[in-house]
Amino acid sequence: MxxxxxxxxxxxxxxxxxxxxxxxxxxxxxxxxxxxxxxxxxxxxxxxxxxxxxxxxxxxxxxxxxxxxxxxxxxxxxxxxxxxxxxxxxxxxxxxxxxxxxxxxxxxxxxxxxxxxxxxxxxxxxxxxxxxxxxxxxxxxxxxxxxxxxxxxxxxxxxxxxxxxxxxxxxxxxxxxxxxxxxxxxxxxxxxxxxxxxxxxxxxxxxxFGDVDARPLFRDLHRALANLQRFETVGAAGAGASISASVATLESRIDDPSRVAPERFAGLLAAADEVSRTIEPSVQQAVMRAILETPRP
The missing domain is CATH 2.60.40.1190 (Immunoglobulin-like)
Structure with missing residues (x-):
């Protein structure tokens, strides 16, 4: 988040x-x-x-x-x-x-x-x-x-x-x-x-104070997404694929992520926050699934 x-x-x-x-x-x-x-x-x-x-x-x-x-x-x-x-x-x-x-x-x-x-x-x-x-x-x-x-x-x-x-x-x-x-x-x-x-x-x-650099925002999303996908590799695919598609859609809307007009960045930030809200519970679910599906000695 x-x-x-x-x-x-x-x-x-x-x-x-x-x-x-x-x-x-x-x-x-x-x-x-x-x-x-x-x-x-x-x-x-x-x-x-x-x-x-x-x-x-x-x-x-x-x-x-x-x-x-x-x-x-x-x-x-x-x-x-x-x-x-x-x-x-x-x-x-x-x-x-x-x-x-x-x-x-x-x-x-x-x-x-x-x-x-x-x-x-x-x-x-x-x-x-x-x-x-x-x-x-x-x-x-x-x-x-x-x-x-x-x-x-x-x-x-x-x-x-x-x-x-x-x-x-x-x-x-x-x-x-x-x-x-x-x-x-x-x-x-x-x-x-x-x-x-x-x-x-x-x-x-x-x-x-001028156009906003949105690249750190996307880096944070990709980092959280990679964490989710790391846990999902243990079990069946879960939310990672759909969240990845959502992030890709957000990125496709921005021609130059290093220079985004402030008003447009506000909408992008709100959309990114909506995506990020789904990642944390998905990570928790993936961790639990990984624990349950890991073979016990």
Whole structure:
């Protein structure tokens, strides 16, 4: 099972749905950190509108729009957070790595897919920040955040140098990311929302920095398929042949697996995850069959 399939399963998804995709535009100069719209015209945009938590059945009332850019050496995000309670919403100045997520705040979860824990960055409406790796707050990254109050709520701009995330994204790679918002509305009720539910600590959306190299995806499938076929050689042929045909069909749809358009890669990844979901139980069945059919001395 691929990494995304495992994350979707952990999130409670019944099948590998096609993931959301953002193609991150590249600009030459850093956008302004504390000025409305300055330098953000070329940005990709997403809306944080999936309700999560206890009020997940109610629609999101407090909207959050996010603009996304990259430069040669950093990722930049701008959050426009509406709240009719402004400027009296609940927030406070806190020490670094204190519970900024308990205030009016935004949270960013970034998985750079290097095998290590994902990054967790938080900024509240007072400009206080929290950062950590997974649930470990001892990690402190070299990143900056600026906030400003507005008539409709508040805004935050975050600049994350790639070096603090282990280095810039290599050509053809993609990252996984999610963004969440914590807000208390005029009625005093907390509202928690995400780009992709269930949100918190679930980096599920694809952040692509250009065309994606699909060859590692196919290598993983072939490796899992070879493992299945190795066990099936002991007994009668099982699922290996049909799974092999499915993998071949996926490969035939891609002219150049080293350069796949991000939107098309999302569909390919979802299809590959569906195939991978059949491999693990098939391996288990093949192992049991091999054990049962091996002659005993």
């Amino acid at each position: 691929t990494a995304l399939a495992m994350r979707l399963a952990a999130a409670g998804a019944g099948s590998a749905a096609e993931p959301a995709v953002v193609v991150v535009p590249r600009v030459q100069a850093d956008p302004a950190m504390n000025a409305p719209q300055a330098g953000w015209d070329a940005a990709a945009s997403i809306r944080i509108d999936e309700p999560v938590g206890e009020a997940a059945r109610a629609p999101v009332r407090l909207t959050t729009d996010v603009s996304i850019l990259r430069t040669e050496d950093a990722l930049a995000l701008r959050f426009v957070c509406t709240n009719p309670s402004a400027p009296n919403f609940e927030t406070r100045e806190r020490d670094r790595d204190a519970e900024a997520y308990d205030d009016e705040s935004v949270e960013v979860f970034i998985d750079v897919r290097d095998g290590s824990d994902y990054y967790h960055l938080v900024v509240n409406a007072s400009g206080s920040v929290y950062d950590g790796r997974k649930l470990n707050r001892s990690w402190n990254g070299d990143w900056t955040a600026a906030v400003r109050q507005s008539g409709h709520g508040w805004e935050a701009t975050v600049r994350i140098p790639f070096q603090t995330l282990g280095g810039p994204p290599a050509p053809g790679t993609y990252w996984l990311l999610n963004i969440c918002r914590n807000a208390r509305g005029p009625d005093g009720q907390w509202e928690r929302s995400a780009w992709i539910a269930p949100g918190y600590h679930r980096p599920l959306g694809l952040f692509c």
